[in-house]
Amino acid sequence: MLRILRRFGLVTCSAITTVLTAGLVYWIEDKTRFSLYRFTFWFIMPAGAFICGVAGASGAFFGSRVLNARPGKHLAALVAADSLLMFFSLNWLEYSLAQVHGLRLHDEVSFATYLAYMLSHASINTMGLFSASIGWGGYFFALLDFVGFFFGARSLLAGLSKLPYCEKCDLFFRKKGEQNRYFQWEEDLTAAMKAVILKIKQEGLQVGVAAHAALGSAARTELTDYVSRLDICQCNGCAIRRFGLAGKQKEGKLWKPIKGLELTLLYKTSAQSTVAPDSMGS
Numbered sequence: 001m002l003r004i005l006r007r008f009g010l011v012t013c014s015a016i017t018t019v020l021t022a023g024l025v026y027w028i029e030d031k032t033r034f035s036l037y038r039f040t041f042w043f044i045m046p047a048g049a050f051i052c053g054v055a056g057a058s059g060a061f062f063g064s065r066v067l068n069a070r071p072g073k074h075l076a077a078l079v080a081a082d083s084l085l086m087f088f089s090l091n092w093l094e095y096s097l098a099q100v101h102g103l104r105l106h107d108e109v110s111f112a113t114y115l116a117y118m119l120s121h122a123s124i125n126t127m128g129l130f131s132a133s134i135g136w137g138g139y140f141f142a143l144l145d146f147v148g149f150f151f152g153a154r155s156l157l158a159g160l161s162k163l164p165y166c167e168k169c170d171l172f173f174r175k176k177g178e179q180n181r182y183f184q185w186e187e188d189l190t191a192a193m194k195a196v197i198l199k200i201k202q203e204g205l206q207v208g209v210a211a212h213a214a215l216g217s218a219a220r221t222e223l224t225d226y227v228s229r230l231d232i233c234q235c236n237g238c239a240i241r242r243f244g245l246a247g248k249q250k251e252g253k254l255w256k257p258i259k260g261l262e263l264t265l266l267y268k269t270s271a272q273s274t275v276a277p278d279s280m281g282s
């Protein structure tokens with residue numbers, strides 16, 4: 001039941017920011033005559049629609065984290081629904097607020113009639129200059145809008161799929177603690193991490209964590225471009241914990257994971273000292 005409510009909350013958050021984004025885009029268009037969502041590069045790269053997609057999906061992104069609701073395998077469906085809502089919201093706003101010769105379009109024709117006409121009588125806007133009608137090509141540009149919304153929303157929400165979660169409860173793990181140990185040389189990092197991993201496998205997690213705390217330096221300096229990052233998260237559903245150990249290298253402003261230098265374990269809080277290597281999970 002809770003899972004359904006969380007999902008409902010996620011969809012609601014997503015719908016709210018999508019409609020708000022459509023409203024903002026329409027407002028900008030009304031004030032400046034600049035239609036952000038129709039802005040393209042080389043006529044076929046829907047850059048404006050991509051930006052709208054990102055903004056529209058922001059509600060789903062934050063809603064997912066706050067409500068602990070993973071889109072999971074429903075991510076594509078959520079993004080597609082978001083994109084369709086964005087498309088229809090924008091067109092409905094234009095339809096409902098448009099006036100022709102002092103008459104409100106809304107009072108004269110149905111939304112379906114309006115949309116069918118607009119899609120089959122589209123023209124290209126190049127720096128404010130409109131081409132002659134390109135007829136049914138309007139459907140192509142509508143599809144481009146949808147593609148832009150879709151990939152914009154997906155680019156933002158795809159990050160959610162990479163966050164660790166409890167497979168049993170379908171909840172994100174919540175961080176309980178983190179420990180960073182810094183090193184100047186990669187060889188020192190590798191040796192330290194291998195020693196910690198061996199300790200964990202032979203003597204248990206608590207001994208391994210204590211060994212980790214004694215290695216390297218606790219403070220980062222300009223010379224220490226390598227880190228061994230230990231983090232412990234917990235599932236709020238079943239209380240299972242996730243232990244993660246990862247070696248990373250500083251590259252620019254980011255810490256990039258070093259391949260092969262990682263260990264992940266799932267364990268129950270009551271049995272943390274007897275974690276076996278075969279309980280490794282993702």
Ligand SMILES: [Zn+2]
Binds near residue numbers: 167171235236237239
């Ligand atoms: Zn769980």
